Structure formats: C-alpha cells, structure tokens
Amino acid sequence: MSDPILSIRGLRKAYASGTEALKLVDLDIRRGEIFALLGPNGAGKTTLINIVCGIVTSTAGEVLVDGRNWRTDYRHARSRIGLVPQELTMDVFEPLISTVNFSRELFGRAPDPARIEQILRDLSLWDKRKQILKELSGGMKRRVMIAKALAHEPDILFLDEPTAGVDVELRRDMWDLVRRLREGGTTIILTTHYIEEAEEMADRVGVIANGELILVEEKTALMQKLGRKTLHLQLTEPLNAVPPALDEWQPKLSEDGATLTYVFDAKAERTGIPSLLTAMRDSGIAFKDLDTKQSSLEDIFVGLIHEQGASA
C-alpha cells in the first residue's frame, strides 16, 4: 500500500502470565479511511489498540505513524492519535468543559475555546458544558469520551467498541458522527463485535480472532467474495431425517423437521437448486414455500471463526 498513515509491523504481545494476546499482526491503515476491526470478545482488539496508543507495551514489532516510529518518536505519534476507550472512565466530579479542556492541555495544545465549543456543539454537549460528569447519562458520557479524544485535534482516531451498550438511536448518531469526522479528514479505526456496524460504516474490514488478523479486505469485496446464499424450503410434511437421495446437496433439517436449508454459492454457474428440487420431487417431498437470502457479514464472520477454530 502506498503511503499508509499507520503501519503495524510484526506486532506481538505475550502477557507475563503466558497468554499470547497478539500472535503476529501486520496491518496498514490508509489515510482517511474507516477501518473496522472485527472480532469476538478476547480476540485481541483492545490489546492492539492499547499498544498503538502507548498504554500496553508490545513484546515485539513496531508501529509507524506516518513513517515515524511510535516509541522513539512518541510525542509525534501520540499528538496525532486520539483514543476513545471502551469503558466510560472519567473524573466524575469535574465539570464537562474542564475535563475536555484538561485533555487538550495534557496533549500540549494551547487553549482554543472556539475549537472546544465547536467540538462540544458537534456532539450536542454544549448546553451541558457546566454540568458535573456524574450527573450525565450513559450516552452523554460516551460522547464526552469522544470530545476528550478530539480535544487535541488528532487526525487518527481509535474508537474501541463505540456503540457497546448504546441504544439504537444513539448508535445511529454515533455512526453519523464518525462519517462526519471522516469527511473532515480524520482516519478512523474502530473495533466492534457488531457486524452490522462494520457493514454500515467501514471501508475495509479486518477480522481478528485468537490474536491473529485472519483477514483484511475491502468491505464490498469481502461481501461479494464470500457472499453465499441460503435457500429455505418450508416442507408440507415434517421429516424425521434428511433422505439419502438428497445427500449430494447436504441440506440441513431444522429441529422440528419442517424446514430444509441449503447453502449455495450465488456466483457459481451451477447453484444446484434445480437438481435439488428435482430430486425432492422424485423422493416425494413437497414444500409449500421457499425463500433465498444473501448472507450477511455476520455469516461470513461466523464462518471464518469456525474455520479458524477447526484449523487450530
């Protein structure tokens, strides 16, 4: 990739307990993209982010921020990176505006009331600026965390599970906000275990499981390439078992025996559907309804994790 804004090379992390949180991660982040790091809990998403942000030390490997090493040149790296951690950790006795100003100064930036006002207005927090943090709702606190991360005007923003425990409406707001930030030129790396979120927002998706980055792909390409369809057949009479005559297609029978499910490759020349239906008619299995569904990123994801588990 030409000129990545963030370059992760051979990153490894083994905790003192012996747990290998990251096995060997290489990843380039493009300037201005939204990159979604997808994985189940405990896959290593937060560890990866925390290493880049200087909160956790790495066992091996390096990170380059615009080509400059993140450890030897930590002032450069950290002033360009903003982090919104997963937990709502803040100094709850402080007024909102003080805590955001504090974040800006901590990163060595001169006070800029106009800029802070803009950030707070964008996050619909301006009216609450004098309130003590502990009085705010969970959704507001989440936005305060973002305001703190943006206070020093970073051009790389890490969002660790930005919508965990957030209601649907706020989640939509959050997505809008992330899009607006990207339009403003900020590169965004977010972690999530909601596939919907990656599907909705990301330009590229990385799937991480057991400390390994098992796939990095353009979102659209990923969905096309791995896009499978499923055919559901509602049977007229429930079956006890799949008859041997249908073994060739390996259909799955639902627990109540009333639905047959057949997975096929939508891009293939021969989907196997006509022959399956013919075989069914020959075996005297009738159905009353059928539908086909494009598999979502979720199915792809679950499939990948399963493969990973099988090969391990």
Added chain:
Amino acid sequence: MNWRGVLAIYKFELHRFRRTLWTGLAVPVITTSLYFVVFGAAIGSRMTEIGGVPYGSFIVPGLMMLSLFTESIFNASFGIHMPRFTGTIYEILSAPLSAFETVLGYVGAAATKAMLVALVIFVTAHLFVPITVAHPLAMLFYLLLVALTFCMFGFMVGIWAKGFEQLQVIPLLVVTPLTFLGGAFYSIDMLAEPWRSITLFNPVVYLINGFRWTFFGTADVAFGTALAATFAFFLACLVGVWWIFRTGYRLKQ
C-alpha cells in the same frame, strides 16, 4: 518539553485539593494546637530546655516534618492511585508526556500542598511559642527537598498499592513510628546506649535534625551529615520512580 501537559496535571491536582481546602487546612491547625496543649503543657513544663532551646520551640521542626511526611505521601500516592483505580490513567499514558513530565506534574502538586500545610503549622505554632529561624533560605530549601523526596516516595506507594488500604499501610506502619522514634519530640542525646546508637540507623533522624539545624543552628547530628543523608534518600526515590517508568511496573501491562 510538554510544559502545558505538566501544568494541566498540576492544576488538576491543586483543584482537587481546593475542593477540600478547609478540612485540609483545619486538620494541621487543630493537630498542631493539640500537640502544644498536650506536649507543651504536660511535658514541656518538666523539661524546660533542650540544648538551650525552650521545649515548645524545640518540637516545632519535628511537628512540621511529621506533617510534611504524611501529607506528601498521602497526596502523591492518592493522586496517582486514583487514576489507576478509576481507569482515567489511560489518558495520561496515551498523552505525549515523558515520565519526567508526568512525575513533575503529580509530585509538584503534592509537594506544593505538603509545603503549604507545613507552613500553616509554622504559623500556628507561632501563636503558642516564640520561634526564630536562623537560616530561612536553608529552611525553605530543606522543606522543598524533603517534600519532593516524600512525594516521590508517595508516588511509588500509589503505584505499588493494590487498593486504598495499602495506601495507608506505609505511612501508618513505617513513617509515623520512625518519626516518633526519630527524635521529632526529643533530642536523641537524651537516650541511653545502646538506643542512641540504634536510633542513628533511623533515616528520619537525619531529616529532622537537618531541618532543626536550619531553625536553631544546632542539632543532634552535623548538618553536613544530615544533608548528605537527605540527598541520598532523595536520589534513592528518584531511581525508584525512574525504574517504575523504565519497566512500566503496575502502570503498563
């Protein structure tokens, strides 16, 4: 040098103290008064002078040091322990701050408050006994040196402690006994052997006597020795803090 970042931490910590300003100042005033009532009236009347100094005046440097130790350790340890406990430490760790700058912010603020409390005790003591300071500049320098030393020590305690109970362990179990046994309220020359010699292994003896010298021009140990010992303690704490950041001990996984 990220001076703005240092100042941000410093101001944040002082702001925390300001929220509890009145209790923070009332406590040293009341304790000092109590010490004078108890020690001054009950004991002082029987042991009028120590080395030519009235007993009431003699205990003032010891009282100031005792408070300086506990305030320094408490404020610095709490200051760094709190963000570790709540999780807000993530922001400090991810900020473009060197280890030196981080420590300067926390230790500087804790030392400021500890010195203020010591000076409040000095002023309160004035209401009870006459005090003259023979070497005012040396006195202030000594106050600063000891405050910084114990704040760094407190910073280490705050990093080491796994919970709020442990924050209290070192001040209560180590520092307060050593201070009481270190001649805060008596001259170690009043002790019989072998206790006098054993007492010389107590580092607090040097801290208190060095400080006492700046008041009265005399003390149980030579000022040079006391100053050297205080500097040694200062350097030991500096190395300890450096090691914490070098290894990330209990700061980074």
